[in-house]
Amino acid sequence: MLHEHAELLLRLIIQHTFDEIFITDHLGNVRAVSPSCSDLYGIEAKEILEQNVFALEEAGVLRPSVTALVLKSRDRETLVQQTRTGRTVVVSAFPIFAEDGQLLGTLSFSRDITELEQLKKRNDQVAKTILLFQKEIAELKSKNVQGLYLSNGKMKKVLDLVSKVADLDVTLLLTGESGVGKNRLAHMIHEISERREEPFIEVNCGAIPESLIESELFGYEEGSFTGAKKGGRMGYFESAGHGTLFLDEIAELPLNLQVKFLSVLQNQTVTRVGGNARIRLHCRIICATNQNLEQLVKERRFREDLYYRINVIKIAIPPLRERREEIVSLIYQLTEEFNAKYKMNKQFAPSFVAWMSQQEWPGNVRELRNFIEKAMITSNDLLIELNQELIEEKHVMQEGEAIGFDRYMEAVEKEFITRMYHKYPSSVMLAKQLGISQSTANRKINKYVKNRLVKND
Known part of the structure; x- marks a missing residue:
């Protein structure tokens, strides 16, 4: 009875474990394997049973086979595998010995670390971006990309934050009174990001008639409504490609479209009006408003879940x-x-x-x-x-x-x-240009530019 319970327990563990479990005999013949084998290695568990790990390795299913290494070394082995399904897994295998030291088989555990590897690469990219942003900003300043923004006073804090988030694939929310330059700042973010060679599309959500804004943003399929263009049309989300979509006056987006916009942000896909296909979204989204979104949320004029979704990074531009x-x-x-x-x-x-x-x-x-x-x-x-x-x-x-x-x-x-x-970088040239004496020019250069005694040129 105890033996039967042990077998039942083993089957349950193999059936429900998050890790892929692999058990072989001393010759490398597969005796038990968990169902996750299909997702990781592209072969059903029932197809791999009783097969030999050396044959599976030769066939490219296991590349390399950690179990095969254990059978040869008779010691614990751990390595990272790239499977033919595109997954990255870390595998640890152990030899199983009888009390007299005879090798009975092997036991291995495989854990999918694909997402962890992708996250690590992302973190490395972010770290690299942060280290390089100062040099990039300096280069852009020489090209006058920063436009009207100065690197001193209150705007310095804004620019510092912009530099840090420019290459991060997060949704940004720009806030500030009308006329402070939210669209210009959105342009700057695009220009100093890795998307600078891609399109920058600016959309004023308050300037498009409510009857048209859905088809303008999401696009439409042929025949979806009277007057629809033959062959359909891409919306702004698609047109932005791998660039930046700037949605100004986001508070003016109708409530019914706020739901659809939230779905776009969550799933990173867009569906055209009258269509069913989900189109993958690649652009970076920047939103802006001069209204108090928190108050609009309280008044139920702006969805709370959408507010928190677009308010990942908020950049507040101070008034003049x-x-x-x-x-x-x-x-x-x-x-x-x-x-x-x-x-x-x-x-x-x-x-x-x-x-x-x-x-x-x-x-x-x-x-x-x-x-x-x-x-x-x-x-x-x-x-x-x-x-x-x-x-x-x-x-x-x-x-x-x-x-x-x-x-x-x-x-x-x-x-x-x-x-x-x-x-006019000399006291003689400056004096002539301004119609003042050279000594006066020298005095003003000394006071305002060099802040020290300047020799006559």
């Missing part, structure tokens, strides 16, 4: 009023951008820069950008002076705590002299 120290540099950067765009060579007078620096910009970078662009286009002068018409155009003067004009003028002068010195 919280990084006023960057406004002067933003003005000069925007000026250079529009000069290049419209093939002009215009500059703002220091007093005009100081005035803009003291204004409130509730529309953030977008409002500042639009104001500067219009001022440059409408002005007939190379040096744009502050005038009443432009003041009236702005309509909003600084409110709240007053900041000294002298302090702003000094900041403007420092920025202006630094930039001009980079273009």
Whole structure:
């Protein structure tokens, strides 16, 4: 009876174990094997019974056979196998001896570590990315990829986080007030990632009519609705390929499509309207909103499960009023951008820069950008002076705590002299360009650029 119970227990262990169990006699003939053999080695358990491990090794089923090694060495053996089904398994085999030392057979355990190996490779890739991001960011800065963003103040923390997550395949959520530059930051993330050569597709979820947004995002099959294009059409998820899909104003996505979007994120597949086939998703998804999603969740206007799914990494972009120290540099950067765009060579007078620096910009970078662009286009002068018409155009003067004009003028002068010195790198050239004496130019270079005594050129 005890013997029968032992056999029953052995069969149950072999039947239900998570590991693949393999038992042979002293000649290598298979006496027992667990059902998982099929998944790991591509052969049914009943087909492998009574076969010889040396023959299985020669046939390529076991490559190599750990049991065969044990039969030869009569000692414990452990190695990692790559099976013909594409799985990675670690196998440990042991000799079974009788009390008199006679070899009775072998017992081996195989554990599937495919996912662990993939995770290890992923972690190695992440580690490599983090080590290289500083060099990559430096290279991109030289190409002016960062656009309007500065590497100081509050934006430095944002850029540091962007650098760390750019190459990670996680969904990002960009938040911030309207006009802070969420779309520009999404472009930057794409440009400094390994997907930079792939498409970048930007979709404003609030700008597409509700009746069309499903077919625009997910695509459709031929005949799925009246007017459907012959042959169907890819949606934005498919069109993004291995690139980046940027979904702006994600809070405007209708509730019924939020469910479908959640399924896309969870399964990494998309199904076209009117179709059944699941299409594998390869793009990276970045979402953005200027609304309070937590409040929308409470009001049941945004799905809680979708919120947590897209909020894996949240990057909050501060409004311009919280990084006023960057406004002067933003003005000069925007000026250079529009000069290049419209093939002009215009500059703002220091007093005009100081005035803009003291204004409130509730529309953030977008409002500042639009104001500067219009001022440059409408002005007939190379040096744009502050005038009443432009003041009236702005309509909003600084409110709240007053900041000294002298302090702003000094900041403007420092920025202006630094930039001009980079273009005209000597006191003689700078003095001639600005219409000032060489000694004055020397003094300003010493004060703002080199911060030390500069010899006459």
